[in-house]
Amino acid sequence: YEIYLGGMSGAVPRLPTDLTRLEELTEQRLGPGPVGYVAGSAGDGSTARANRAALERRRIVPRMLRDVHERDLSVEVLGRALPAPLALAPVGVLSIMHPDAESAAARAAAAQGVPYILSSASSTPMEQVAEAMGDAERWFQLYWPKDPQVALSFLNRAKAAGFTALVVTLDTPLLSWRPRDLDQAYLPFLRGVGTANYFSDPAFQAGLAKPVHEDPNAAVLHFVGMFADPGKTWPDLAFLRENWEGPIVLKGVLHPDDARLAADAGMDGVVVSNHGGRQVAGSVAAADALPRVVEAVGDRLTVLFDSGIRTGDDFKALALGARAVLLGRPYVYGLGLDGQPGVEHVIRCLLAELDLTLALCGHATPATVGPDDLLEGPA
Numbered sequence: 001y002e003i004y005l006g007g008m009s010g011a012v013p014r015l016p017t018d019l020t021r022l023e024e025l026t027e028q029r030l031g032p033g034p035v036g037y038v039a040g041s042a043g044d045g046s047t048a049r050a051n052r053a054a055l056e057r058r059r060i061v062p063r064m065l066r067d068v069h070e071r072d073l074s075v076e077v078l079g080r081a082l083p084a085p086l087a088l089a090p091v092g093v094l095s096i097m098h099p100d101a102e103s104a105a106a107r108a109a110a111a112q113g114v115p116y117i118l119s120s121a122s123s124t125p126m127e128q129v130a131e132a133m134g135d136a137e138r139w140f141q142l143y144w145p146k147d148p149q150v151a152l153s154f155l156n157r158a159k160a161a162g163f164t165a166l167v168v169t170l171d172t173p174l175l176s177w178r179p180r181d182l183d184q185a186y187l188p189f190l191r192g193v194g195t196a197n198y199f200s201d202p203a204f205q206a207g208l209a210k211p212v213h214e215d216p217n218a219a220v221l222h223f224v225g226m227f228a229d230p231g232k233t234w235p236d237l238a239f240l241r242e243n244w245e246g247p248i249v250l251k252g253v254l255h256p257d258d259a260r261l262a263a264d265a266g267m268d269g270v271v272v273s274n275h276g277g278r279q280v281a282g283s284v285a286a287a288d289a290l291p292r293v294v295e296a297v298g299d300r301l302t303v304l305f306d307s308g309i310r311t312g313d314d315f316k317a318l319a320l321g322a323r324a325v326l327l328g329r330p331y332v333y334g335l336g337l338d339g340q341p342g343v344e345h346v347i348r349c350l351l352a353e354l355d356l357t358l359a360l361c362g363h364a365t366p367a368t369v370g371p372d373d374l375l376e377g378p379a
């Protein structure tokens with residue numbers, strides 16, 4: 001109602017409330033390089049399209065006369081009470097969108113009470129982001145560095161900076177074939193963006209012949225070799241389990257057998273995600289993978305979801321069995337267009353719409369949403 005009431009005195013929102021319009025506006029404002037990086041996907045973009053199609057194909061079947069006068073969006077995730085089933089997904093290199101980068105996104109999340117998941121590849125060191133957030137809920141996303149000393153140092157720093165959960169992204173042992181970036185010859189990392197956690201890390205610095213400021217190119221190349229390790233296998237997770245006391249969530253799980261392996265390895269959760277279609281062209285849509293993973297491990301692990309959440313889709317993901325969803329590109333465009341207020345706008349729109357969707361579909365809480373709320377339409 002805040003928006004409608006504002007409208008009575010002629011005030012309309014600074015940004016559109018249809019979040020699918022933000023990409024185009026951001027491209028007009030910031031140009032094709034940065035937005036190509038954010039919007040771009042693997043190969044011909046078929047996985048990103050499939051993510052949307054799999055959500056759109058599923059239609060909600062609203063229920064009537066179910067007393068939805070009082071509603072409560074809160075959920076428990078990984079043993080923590082959250083005000084809503086939403087967190088901001090880890091997105092690296094945010095300084096290409098806005099000079100306040102991750103700090104602005106993190107402050108917006110804190111102000112709206114949703115957890116912020118900080119990327120390993122952030123443009124801002126994790127300690128600085130933590131400081132911007134005060135006591136607010138934050139999780140750290142790990143791109144598992146090749147050098148175990150750097151990995152350990154990241155875990156220790158994240159713990160000291162108050163990050164409560166570790167989100168280990170498994171689907172990016174290599175960056176994929178991304179034509180929009182290849183055609184623009186645009187890779188933020190090679191421009192030294194997204195390296196802040198590494199360049200500020202004592203264990204990383206110990207591997208350099210010269211300090212970063214004396215030979216930045218060598219530091220970037222060292223980072224590229226360090227960034228991730230395609231040689232890792234399931235038993236390696238023991239290292240993380242031994243060195244991180246809080247919850248560990250594996251991000252990028254699509255196959256039910258991988259979800260079972262995660263549970264067997266003592267993990268606490270998985271994020272069913274295909275990285276927003278950015279890694280494997282032709283991959284299964286995340287929403288099609290979700291029910292199979294929930295069936296395999298829903299009683300053992302917290303199952304989270306991302307890839308394709310735009311508007312109203314969060315309800316569908318909850319109905320397919322996700323405990324909560326992560327929001328990706330829309331908040332990044334909100335940041336590009338209007339900094340912290342832009343991110344807050346996106347979060348508020350999504351939460352208001354989820355609240356209305358719950359109400360209009362006969363639910364007073366996310367806990368009662370389930371497969372019965374959906375009907376699968378024709379492909």
Ligand code: FNR
Nearest residue numbers: 038089090091092119169275276307308309328329
């Ligand atoms: C990402 N994502 C990502 N994931 C991660 O674990 N670490 C990271 O550093 C990044 N970086 C990143 C950059 C950009 C520009 C994008 C768009 C995405 C993936 C992200 O966490 C999430 O899985 C997707 O964004 C979800 O898909 P949608 O909702 O954006 O389509």
